[in-house]
Amino acid sequence: DAGVIQSPRHEVTEMGQEVTLRCKPISGHNSLFWYRQTMMRGLELLIYFNNNVPIDDSGMPEDRFSAKMPNASFSTLKIQPSEPRDSAVYFCASSLGGGHKAFFGQGTRLTVV
Amino acid sequence: DQQVKQNSPSLSVQEGRISILNCDYTNSMFDYFLWYKKYPAEGPTFLISISSIKDKNEDGRFTVFLNKSAKHLSLHIVPSQPGDSAVYFCAASERNGGATNKLIFGTGTLLAVQP
Numbered sequence: 001d002a003g004v005i006q007s008p009r010h011e012v013t014e015m016g017q018e019v020t021l022r023c024k025p026i027s028g029h030n031s032l033f034w035y036r037q038t039m040m041r042g043l044e045l046l047i048y049f050n051n052n053v054p055i056d057d058s059g060m061p062e063d064r065f066s067a068k069m070p071n072a073s074f075s076t077l078k079i080q081p082s083e084p085r086d087s088a089v090y091f092c093a094s095s096l097g098g099g100h101k102a103f104f105g106q107g108t109r110l111t112v113v
Numbered sequence: 114d115q116q117v118k119q120n121s122p123s124l125s126v127q128e129g130r131i132s133i134l135n136c137d138y139t140n141s142m143f144d145y146f147l148w149y150k151k152y153p154a155e156g157p158t159f160l161i162s163i164s165s166i167k168d169k170n171e172d173g174r175f176t177v178f179l180n181k182s183a184k185h186l187s188l189h190i191v192p193s194q195p196g197d198s199a200v201y202f203c204a205a206s207e208r209n210g211g212a213t214n215k216l217i218f219g220t221g222t223l224l225a226v227q228p
Contacts, residue, residue, distance in 0.1 A: 042220030104156030
């Protein structure tokens with residue numbers, strides 16, 4: 001298996017622009033997580049899905065952030081409009097329902113200038 | 114509010130010696146704990162875990178200790194090797210009666226093993 005696949009690996013955008021991050025979880029995994037890594041907060045859970053349904057989005061920082069999972073093999077995290085303080089590395093992870101171990105993608109480094 | 118805390122941002126150890134990374138948590142409902150390792154420009158990878166019904170789990174050079182009364186866990190690496198140099202994240206999950214166990218992570222500790 002190729003593991004969790006995220007795209008793009010790097011994204012540089014101007015403030016105010018819309019940014020869409022993409023994730024393909026491991027086939028067969030039914031839980032998907034979006035995390036953001038910052039120096040201050042470490043790996044911060046933004047939102048997670050179970051069987052394509054959002055379970056907890058309490059970590060989403062603002063209404064500018066939204067996430068979707070239209071099917072079991074694809075999820076997006078959208079920021080609209082983006083701001084410089086959104087600059088961070090965003091990780092997607094997946095796991096088998098009921099399991100504790102999550103598998104991470106390589107992340108998307110987002111820079112908003 | 115950080116439910117999982119790693120109070121040491123960095124640690125430097127000589128090759129061959131023991132590395133001890135510490136983690137504290139506040140939520141008594143956490144019932145499973147994990148350590149992840151992260152190299153630059155890569156995603157975190159699972160290293161070792163422990164259930165709350167145990168106080169020790171060992172896997173080769175890596176041992177995790179859990180002290181539930183103190184809400185504290187530690188990761189011991191012995192002997193430390195230069196390839197162990199990475200950021201180590203402590204994580205915890207709470208059984209919520211559902212099918213998904215979300216992981217709450219700490220801020221990480223950067224381990225540098227000096228040759």
